Amino acid sequence: MKKWLPNMRFFSLIGLMALLLAGCGKPYLSTLQPAGEVADMQYSLMLLSTSIMVLVIIVVSILFIYVLVRFRRKKGDEAIIPKQVEGSHKLEMIWTIIPILLLIVFAVPVVSATFKLADVSPMEEETRDENAIIVNVTANLYWWEFEYPDLGVITAQELIVPTDERVYFNLKASDVKHSFWIPSVGGKMDTNTDNVNKFWLEFSQEGTDKANGLFYGKCAELCGPSHALMDFKVKPLPREEFDQWVSDMQNAEVSEPVNELAAQGEELFTQYNCIACHAIDTGEQRPTAPNLANFGERSSIAGRYEFTEENLKKWIKDPESAKPGNKMTGSYDHEGMTEEELDALSEYLLNLKVQD
Ligand code: HEC
Ligand SMILES: [Cu+2]
Numbered sequence: 548m549k550k551w552l553p554n555m556r557f558f559s560l561i562g563l564m565a566l567l568l569a570g571c572g573k574p575y576l577s578t579l580q581p582a583g584e585v586a587d588m589q590y591s592l593m594l595l596s597t598s599i600m601v602l603v604i605i606v607v608s609i610l611f612i613y614v615l616v617r618f619r620r621k622k623g624d625e626a627i628i629p630k631q632v633e634g635s636h637k638l639e640m641i642w643t644i645i646p647i648l649l650l651i652v653f654a655v656p657v658v659s660a661t662f663k664l665a666d667v668s669p670m671e672e673e674t675r676d677e678n679a680i681i682v683n684v685t686a687n688l689y690w691w692e693f694e695y696p697d698l699g700v701i702t703a704q705e706l707i708v709p710t711d712e713r714v715y716f717n718l719k720a721s722d723v724k725h726s727f728w729i730p731s732v733g734g735k736m737d738t739n740t741d742n743v744n745k746f747w748l749e750f751s752q753e754g755t756d757k758a759n760g761l762f763y764g765k766c767a768e769l770c771g772p773s774h775a776l777m778d779f780k781v782k783p784l785p786r787e788e789f790d791q792w793v794s795d796m797q798n799a800e801v802s803e804p805v806n807e808l809a810a811q812g813e814e815l816f817t818q819y820n821c822i823a824c825h826a827i828d829t830g831e832q833r834p835t836a837p838n839l840a841n842f843g844e845r846s847s848i849a850g851r852y853e854f855t856e857e858n859l860k861k862w863i864k865d866p867e868s869a870k871p872g873n874k875m876t877g878s879y880d881h882e883g884m885t886e887e888e889l890d891a892l893s894e895y896l897l898n899l900k901v902q903d
Pocket of ligand 1: 688689690703704816819820821822823824825835836837842845847848849850863870873874875878879892896
């Protein structure tokens with residue numbers, strides 16, 4: 548074998564890994580590109596702990612190699628027993644005190660960050676800040692609901708928040724344990740069925756711009772066959788635009804069908820009993836399915852597909868292959884649905900909007 552070949556292999560491996568890992572660095576999905584106060588804090592703690600660990604590894608490796616080389620038995624040494632240091636006061640002090648110091652260096656910022664991250668006083672009754680936005684998050688197999696209790700607004704699959712201020716969350720689950728995570732902004736925190744977890748996040752305008760206005764959110768707790776597809780999107784807006792969105796949602800009437808085809812779709816929506824599960828009014832909460840009042844403004848379908856008419860039809864016709872185990876499959880006659888019916892339903896749904 549030629550001499551340079553193993554080298555080439557080594558470098559191609561490194562190159563391949565670099566390419567692969569580069570995929571992890573998307574600003575809308577990467578913990579390593581923090582986009583807000585919480586993410587910044589968590590990122591600096593990661594850096595600090597990693598640096599301390601790397602420092603320890605380097606020092607220990609150097610000592611190890613030094614001792615191996617320096618105290619090797621050489622020719623002529625056979626009969627000599629080196630100086631014994633067992634129980635050495637000095638050495639024991641050194642290797643007890645150094646780790647304690649390292650732990651203190653780590654513990655101080657960790658404890659202080661823990662208290663900062665747990666400060667939800669603006670959402671508590673006694674210390675309530677009237678301007679703070681509160682969102683009740685409910686995680687369901689396999690979709691997310693976002694309710695703004697003070698604003699009387701409900702939406703699903705897409706979280707809308709103001710930028711550059713703290714947003715407070717009540718987290719719970721309706722069926723099994725899930726976990727709420729927006730990798731580039733912070734989290735994750737469990738959503739449980741028997742208690743409400745609270746925390747806050749801040750979405751920086753700068754990070755939002757880098758991510759082109761849309762962050763990806765994830766379920767971070769294995770919850771069933773479609774766990775990996777239980778995604779949501781986060782759209783942070785400057786405060787005025789957020790207020791505009793809220794008032795549009797508050798004043799929205801239930802969308803009238805825009806044309807003949809959409810009117811047929813609306814009828815089918817009742818005939819197929821879609822309406823039994825899906826609310827189409829911005830303020831109405833249904834534990835059975837995502838609220839569709841502003842469905843036409845989403846950026847994905849079922850948190851899974853890109854937002855196109857074709858994908859919408861694919862979803863309605865066969866939700867099971869899109870998200871195995873989802874709670875919509877089997878609730879109506881999928882197989883019997885005709886192309887014309889799918890056309891009408893999607894025309895209706897794609898035009899459910901609250902903003903012009
Ligand atoms: C048994 C209740 C139920 C019925 C009936 C039902 N759905 Fe659904 N639907 C759901 C659930 C649950 C989801 C969320 C699925 C997921 O993402 O895991 C969903 C998701 C959707 C979505 C994606 C929503 C989003 O925010 O991305 C659309 C669109 C939709 N359904 C349309 C329909 C249509 C059209 C019908 C009637 C033909 C219908 N659904 C009937 C329960 C139902
Ligand atoms: Cu999950």
